[in-house]
Amino acid sequence: MKFSDEFEQRFxxxxxxxxxxxSALVPTLLYAQDEVGFLSDDVIAExxxxxxxxxxxxxxxxxxxxxxxxxxxGKFNVQVCTNISCMVRGGEEILxxxxxxxxxGHKHTTADGLFTLEEVECIGACSWAPAAxxxxxxxxxxxxxxxxxxxxxxxxxxxx
Amino acid sequence: xADLTLTVxxxxxxxxxxxxxxxxxxxxxxEVPSFCYYPNLSLQGACRMCLxxxxxxxxxxxxxxxxxxxxxxxxxxxxxxxxxxxxxxEMLLGNHPLDCPVCDAGGExxxxxxxxxxxxxxxxxxEAKNHKDEQQWSPVVFFDRPRCILCYRCVRxxxxxxxxxxxxxxxxxxxxxxxxxxxxxLECEECGMCIDICPVGALTSGAYRYKTRPWEMKHVxxxxxxxxxxxxxxxxxxxxxxxxxxxxxxNRDKSGxxxxxxxxxxxxxxxxxxxxxxxxxxxxxxxxxxxxxxxEEAFELIGKKFAExxxxxxxxxxxxxxxxxTTNEESYLLSKFARLVLKTNNVDHHSTADFPAxxxxxxxxxxxxxxxxxxxxxxxxxxIGNDPTEQHPLLAYQIRxxxxxxxxxxxxxxxxxxxxxxxxxxxxxxxxxxxxxAFVDFLSKNNPAPEPLxxxxxxxxxxxxLRETLRSVKDLLVVFGSEIQGISVTSLIAALPQAKFxxxxxxxxxxxxxxxxxxxxxxxxxxxxxxxxxxxEEWGVPDTAGLPTSxxxxxxxxxxxxxxxxxxxxxxxxxxxxxxxxxxxxLVVQDMFLTExxxxxxxxxxxxxAYEKTGTFTNxxxxxxxxxxxxxVSGTKADFEVIVRIADAMGFDIKKLIPFGGGMHADMGQxxxxxxxxxxxxxxxxxxxxxxxxxxxxxxxAILDEIQRLVPGYDVSRMNLLAxxxxxxxxxxxxxxxxxxxxxxxxxxxTLFTSGTLGRYSRALNSVIEAHEIKPAEVAAD
Numbered sequence: 001m002k003f004s005d006e007f008e009q010r011f012x013x014x015x016x017x018x019x020x021x022x023s024a025l026v027p028t029l030l031y032a033q034d035e036v037g038f039l040s041d042d043v044i045a046e047x048x049x050x051x052x053x054x055x056x057x058x059x060x061x062x063x064x065x066x067x068x069x070x071x072x073x074g075k076f077n078v079q080v081c082t083n084i085s086c087m088v089r090g091g092e093e094i095l096x097x098x099x100x101x102x103x104x105g106h107k108h109t110t111a112d113g114l115f116t117l118e119e120v121e122c123i124g125a126c127s128w129a130p131a132a133x134x135x136x137x138x139x140x141x142x143x144x145x146x147x148x149x150x151x152x153x154x155x156x157x158x159x160x
Numbered sequence: 161x162a163d164l165t166l167t168v169x170x171x172x173x174x175x176x177x178x179x180x181x182x183x184x185x186x187x188x189x190x191e192v193p194s195f196c197y198y199p200n201l202s203l204q205g206a207c208r209m210c211l212x213x214x215x216x217x218x219x220x221x222x223x224x225x226x227x228x229x230x231x232x233x234x235x236x237x238x239x240x241x242x243x244x245x246x247x248x249x250e251m252l253l254g255n256h257p258l259d260c261p262v263c264d265a266g267g268e269x270x271x272x273x274x275x276x277x278x279x280x281x282x283x284x285x286x287e288a289k290n291h292k293d294e295q296q297w298s299p300v301v302f303f304d305r306p307r308c309i310l311c312y313r314c315v316r317x318x319x320x321x322x323x324x325x326x327x328x329x330x331x332x333x334x335x336x337x338x339x340x341x342x343x344x345x346l347e348c349e350e351c352g353m354c355i356d357i358c359p360v361g362a363l364t365s366g367a368y369r370y371k372t373r374p375w376e377m378k379h380v381x382x383x384x385x386x387x388x389x390x391x392x393x394x395x396x397x398x399x400x401x402x403x404x405x406x407x408x409x410x411n412r413d414k415s416g417x418x419x420x421x422x423x424x425x426x427x428x429x430x431x432x433x434x435x436x437x438x439x440x441x442x443x444x445x446x447x448x449x450x451x452x453x454x455x456e457e458a459f460e461l462i463g464k465k466f467a468e469x470x471x472x473x474x475x476x477x478x479x480x481x482x483x484x485x486t487t488n489e490e491s492y493l494l495s496k497f498a499r500l501v502l503k504t505n506n507v508d509h510h511s512t513a514d515f516p517a518x519x520x521x522x523x524x525x526x527x528x529x530x531x532x533x534x535x536x537x538x539x540x541x542x543x544i545g546n547d548p549t550e551q552h553p554l555l556a557y558q559i560r561x562x563x564x565x566x567x568x569x570x571x572x573x574x575x576x577x578x579x580x581x582x583x584x585x586x587x588x589x590x591x592x593x594x595x596x597x598a599f600v601d602f603l604s605k606n607n608p609a610p611e612p613l614x615x616x617x618x619x620x621x622x623x624x625x626l627r628e629t630l631r632s633v634k635d636l637l638v639v640f641g642s643e644i645q646g647i648s649v650t651s652l653i654a655a656l657p658q659a660k661f662x663x664x665x666x667x668x669x670x671x672x673x674x675x676x677x678x679x680x681x682x683x684x685x686x687x688x689x690x691x692x693x694x695x696x697e698e699w700g701v702p703d704t705a706g707l708p709t710s711x712x713x714x715x716x717x718x719x720x721x722x723x724x725x726x727x728x729x730x731x732x733x734x735x736x737x738x739x740x741x742x743x744x745x746x747l748v749v750q751d752m753f754l755t756e757x758x759x760x761x762x763x764x765x766x767x768x769x770a771y772e773k774t775g776t777f778t779n780x781x782x783x784x785x786x787x788x789x790x791x792x793v794s795g796t797k798a799d800f801e802v803i804v805r806i807a808d809a810m811g812f813d814i815k816k817l818i819p820f821g822g823g824m825h826a827d828m829g830q831x832x833x834x835x836x837x838x839x840x841x842x843x844x845x846x847x848x849x850x851x852x853x854x855x856x857x858x859x860x861x862a863i864l865d866e867i868q869r870l871v872p873g874y875d876v877s878r879m880n881l882l883a884x885x886x887x888x889x890x891x892x893x894x895x896x897x898x899x900x901x902x903x904x905x906x907x908x909x910x911t912l913f914t915s916g917t918l919g920r921y922s923r924a925l926n927s928v929i930e931a932h933e934i935k936p937a938e939v940a941a942d
Contacts, residue, residue: 054325054328054341055341056325056326056327056328056339056341057325057328059328059330060328060329060330063331064330064331064332
C-alpha cells in the first residue's frame with residue numbers, strides 16, 4: 001500500500017503531536033479517505049500496522065463515524081442536512097429533489113460514478129438553512145433551483 | 161491507603177481512598193446491581209444499572225465509576241433509583257428476544273435475575289423486534305446478536321485480560337454490535353472467557369449449547385486434568401446410560417487459583433471421557449488377539465503372572481511406568497506397590513521438568529518456592545524459557561494481569577519471540593542453541609556476556625544490564641521451563657539468593673509424580689534408594705537402584721525384563737520405541753484408550769480419568785489441591801482400585817499397603833445423609849482431622865494420611881485442602897537426592913489446543929485444531 005508524498009509528509013508531522021500513536025487514527029483515516037476515496041481493506045491493514053492497532057480496532061472506529069466509509073463513493077459526495085433547522089426550512093425537499101434529479105437514494109451512487117447522495121445530521125450551518133455539503137464545500141440557503149445549478153456545476157467540473 | 165468514611169443508606173462505612181463506590185457497597189453487603197461493571201476490567205459505565213443518589217450531586221450517579229469521597233452521603237435504594245433501574249431493564253428488554261425457554265443461559269442469566277429483582281412486568285414498546293440469525297464465530301463460540309445487551313464485558317476480557325483483542329464494537333448507538341476480528345469469524349485463543357463472562361446468552365459455547373438446562377446438572381468443582389497449572393474447573397454432570405456424563409466445563413466456581421480464568425482445555429477438553437473409543441472392558445490377549453474379559457479374569461491373570469516373574473526371576477525382572485495424570489495417592493501407591501509387592505526399583509514416568517535437581521537446590525531454603533497465587537502478586541518476574549501462553553495458560557494470564565493491574569516488571573529470556581514479550585519490561589532474545597541455559601551460566605558469573613548469546617537486537621550491553629537488575633531487584637519471582645535442567649537449576653538458584661522459584665512441568669500431576677517418587681533411584685520426597693529415611697524403615701525397599709524407561713526397554717529386548725506394568729502412559733508412542741521390543745515381556749497397560757502401548761499389551765485395563773476419581777493433584781508450583789469425582793463411566797475403575805486389586809490378587813496383605821480400618825466405631829451413614837446438615841458437619845469434621853473410618857483399602861484418603869506423614873512438605877492443613885483451597889507444599893525438607901543416572905527430561909510440547917492422549921480423543925479440541933490448521937505431533941505424548 002503506497003500513499004502520496006503529501007500524505008506521508010502530513011502523517012509524519014502529525015503522529016508526534018499525540019501522546020500515543022493510536023490517537024492519530026481519526027485524522028489518518030480522513031487523509032487516507034480523501035486520497036483513496038474510501039477505506040479499502042488494504043488501507044485499513046496499512047493504517048493498523050502503522051499505528052500498532054488491530055484491523056478490528058480500526059474497523060470499530062470507521063464504523064462509529066458516519067463520515068468514514070469502507071465503500072467507494074462517487075466523485076462528489078452530496079450531503080444534505082435534514083436536521084431541525086434545515087428541516088423546517090425545506091431541507092427534506094432539497095433531499096427529495098436531489099434524489100429525483102440524480103435518480104438515486106440515500107447512500108447510493110450514480111451509474112457514472114459522479115455523485116453519491118447522503119442524508120446527514122446537522123452540519124453546523126443552521127443560520128443559513130437549508131444547507132448541504134459537497135465533499136468539503138458548503139452550499140447554503142438552498143432552493144431546488146439553486147441545487148440544480150450546484151449539481152450542474154459539479155458535473156461540468158468533472159467534464160473538464 | 162488511608163480509609164475514608166462515608167454513609168451509605170444511613171450506615172457509616174469505611175473504604176480506602178480510590179475504592180469504587182460499587183465495591184465499597186459490596187464490601188459491606190449492600191448490593192448495587194450492574195451488568196457492565198466487572199472487577200479488574202476497565203470501567204465502562206454503559207448499562208446504567210448501578211445508578212445511586214449521591215448527596216449534593218445533581219443527577220443519579222453510576223456507582224461503578226464514582227470513587228468514594230470523604231463524607232459522601234449515598235442512597236442505594238429509593239423510589240427514584242428503583243424507577244431508573246426499572247427503565248433501564250425495560251430498555252434492555254426492548255429488543256431482547258425473550259427466548260429464555262430455549263436459551264442456554266436460562267436459569268443462570270443476569271438479565272433474568274435483574275428483571276426479577278428490579279424490572280418491570282410491562283413494557284411500553286410496541287415495535288417489532290429486530291431479529292438476526294445466530295452466527296458461529298469459531299468451533300466453540302456462537303453469537304446470538306439480539307440477546308446481547310452491549311455490556312462490553314466480552315470485548316474487555318478478550319483484550320485487557322487475555323491480550324487477544326479479537327472482539328470489538330462496531331457502529332454506534334442503537335446499531336452497535338459486538339464484532340469478531342475476522343469480519344465473520346474469530347481468530348483467537350478460543351479460551352471461551354467471553355462466553356463465561358457474558359451476563360446473558362448472547363455468547364454461547366459450541367460444546368454445551370442446547371444440550372441441557374443448567375438446573376438439570378450437578379456441578380462439581382475439581383482440578384483440570386490438562387496442563388500443570390492446576391486450575392479449578394467446574395464440571396456440570398448429568399446422569400446418562402453409562403453413569404454420569406460430563407456435559408459442561410466452565411468457571412462457575414471462581415474459588416480456584418485461576419479466579420476468572422480458564423483456557424480452552426479446562427473449559428471444553430473434557431469430552432474425551434465420552435469418546436466412542438473409550439475402553440470400558442478389560443481386554444486379555446488370547447491367540448494373539450485382545451479379547452474382552454471380566455475384571456476378575458484380568459486380576460487373576462495379572463496377579464499370577466506378576467507373582468510368577470517376581471518369584472522366579474526376582475523383582476528386577478519387572479518394570480513399572482507411572483503416569484503424570486494420576487492422583488498423588490495413585491502415584492504414591494504405585495511407587496509403594498512396585499517396591500513392596502513387585503520388589504523392584506524399576507519405576508519411572510515421563511519427566512518434563514528436573515524436579516530432583518530443583519528440590520536438591522532448595523534444600524534448607526524454606527521460603528524459596530512460590531505458589532500460583534504469588535505470580536499475580538510478585539512485583540518483579542523473571543521468565544526463562546517456555547512459552548506460557550501455549551503451555552501454561554494460567555501462568556501467562558497471572559503474569560499478564562499482574563503487569564496490567566499491579567505494574568509488575570517482567571523480564572523475559574527466551575530463544576523465541578514469545579507472546580509474553582508484549583508485557584515485558586525487558587525481552588532478551590537468546591540463542592536457539594541452549595541460549596536459556598547459557599544465560600543462566602552468564603547470570604551466575606561475573607564475566608562479560610559472551611558474544612553469541614544475544615539474538616535479534618539483544619546486545620551484550622542489554623544482557624549485562626539485565627544481570628545487574630536481576631541481582632538487585634527485591635522480591636523477584638523466577639519461573640523457568642525445561643530448558644533449565646541439572647546443573648543449570650543449581651546455578652540459577654545460587655545466582656539469585658533473594659528470589660522465589662517456580663519450575664515448570666507439563667502435565668496436570670507431573671509434580672505429584674515426581675514428589676511421589678516415580679523414579680528408579682528416588683523414593684517419595686526425593687529420598688535416595690541408597691540413603692536412609694523413615695520411608696525406608698516403613699516400606700523396606702530393594703537395595704539397588706532400578707532402570708529408567710529407556711533401559712527397561714533395552715532389558716525387555718534382551719529378555720531380562722519379563723513383565724512391565726504401565727499406568728496411564730504411552731511410552732511406545734511417545735518415545736517412538738519399537739513395539740516388538742516388548743514381545744517377550746508380559747505387558748499390562750492401564751489406560752482410557754487403546755494407545756500404541758496398550759495395543760501391544762497382554763492385558764489392557766480400562767482406567768478412569770482424573771474427572772472420575774477422588775484424590776489430590778500437586779500443580780507445577782507445588783500447590784496441593786483436592787480432585788473431586790464428577791463423571792462416571794461404567795466398566796472403568798480408578799487406577800487406585802486397580803493397583804489394590806492386583807496386589808490382592810498377588811496374595812499381598814493389603815493392610816501393609818494401605819493404612820485402612822483404623823477405627824470401627826463408624827457412623828455407617830444413618831445420620832450422614834445429604835439431607836441432614838448437622839450430620840454432614842460431623843462427617844466433615846472427621847474427614848478434616850483424618851479420623852473418618854477408612855473402611856476399605858479403596859479409599860485414597862487412607863493413603864493421603866500416609867503421604868502427609870511420610871512425604872516431606874505434604875504436612876499441610878487437611879481442613880484447607882478439603883475446603884477446596886490450594887495448599888502450598890514445600891521442598892526444603894526433602895531427601896534432596898539427585899538421580900545417579902538422570903533420565904531424559906523431554907517437554908510434552910503441547911500447545912494451547914493439544915493435550916497428549918486426552919487431546920487426541922477430544923472432539924472439541926480437534927475441531928479447533930482443524931479450524932486453525934495447526935498440525936499436532938503425529939503421536940501424542942501422555
